[in-house]
Amino acid sequence: MTFDKKIIILQASRVKVKQADRFQTEDVYEWLVGYHQIKDLLGQYINKNDTILILGCGNSLLGEKLRRDGFNLIFSMDYCENVVTNMSNHCDTCKHINWLTMDATNMPIRDETFDIVLEKATIDTFLVNEKDLWTLSAPTIKIIDQTLSEISRILKPNGKFISLSFNQPHFRGLLYSKDKYDWSIRSIDTIGDDFHHYLYVVQKGLPISCSTSYYVYEPPKIIETMATCDESKENDIFDINL
Template identity: 35%
Template sequence: MDYLPDSNTRYKDVAYWDERYKTEECFEWLGSFSKFQHLLQNCIKTDDSILILGCGNSNMSGDMYSAGYHTIINIDYSSVCISAMSAKYSNCPGMTWHQMDIRQLSFPDASFDVILEKATLDALMVEEKTPWEVSPQTACFIHQALTEISRCLKPGGRFMSITFAQPFFRKRLYARSEYHWSISHHSYGDGFEYFMYIMTKGEKLSHEDAALEQKMLDDTKSPPSRITATQSEDKDDFLSTIDL
């Protein structure tokens, strides 16, 4: 991989991405559309209004368009990315590209049937040393993003999050009753397992997920126990081994 930063922190720096997108034509985090298309087909109709967060230079949007999904809005915080992708797919009516922060979505309430992200939230957590605890700063960032995502979903709409994070860790962020959604998940991948979480707006958390939320609330009221994580820390490049 020719675009590795000298520190994982750079993955949160828009200047890093601007520079990378000037020369990199495409990179697929967590596998190409064909790897999880069978999962999306069960959850997305071709006439759904779709928002893709942190689109990057992935071919996913173009592949979805070719598969019949023609109402797609793509956002990324890199203006270089948006300019390049807008030009690349200029012959795709109904698909648009916008520079935007996922914490401040410039759309009215209940705008989308589907909001989709692939490794975007992972990139926001690059400085976390352990999956057991997320820093207050990152937790706030993620909460702002999820609040905006929930706001922009139509009743019955679905937020689909594709990540390498296992349910034990990632559901801790998604299981909050204030988002007004239920949570389910599936997995895909050959040799390395990735996960797709599906949050459905207007449905309640399951008893299990509601209990997880309560446990997380209780844990914030008491000193955290020390748990040794088995995952590697910042010495290893973020996501460098999870492309299929």
């Protein structure tokens, strides 16, 4: 089964891209976990005939291995032109994947195009310079909001956004739980025994009230206090009979 990528693109104008030096020499790299660790979970949420967009594919073999497992309608996109070029020529299987170079915050893709948008640590990369995950900087909030808004826009009704992250639910759940995205967190799966990663499945069209429950933790408030001294006792120090 084939899918003409011209159908999904709104405009043919060249998207502003950047080069990443690491991709000039690095062949492949898997962030967080390998495909074998999430294969069964993904199979619960993705159908073989779903149209799938891998957001921020990098030089991961995720798309290649999904294709080998019979998921034929795969689009892999990244902001870095050289990694898209390299991965599209990585193997014969990769040549059957549709490769796109674009910015996740402004994707020239038609509304309601994909059944699945899948990302593995792409959202995490937006947070690498943050010193406090409880209080994100304005630029980071903006880029995450733009990306999530775009994901919601290009998802079909009842489509799923599947996000694999290092961030615990008390951080990531709050980012994903907003009415404006017209979706709800359907499930959160924990991967790993000692060192955990999290697979968030978010379904478009479900109200926030249908969201799966997750632990919401707030850091303890730091209360500043000033040491006080009993004035009468302070005076006693000087009341010494010699």
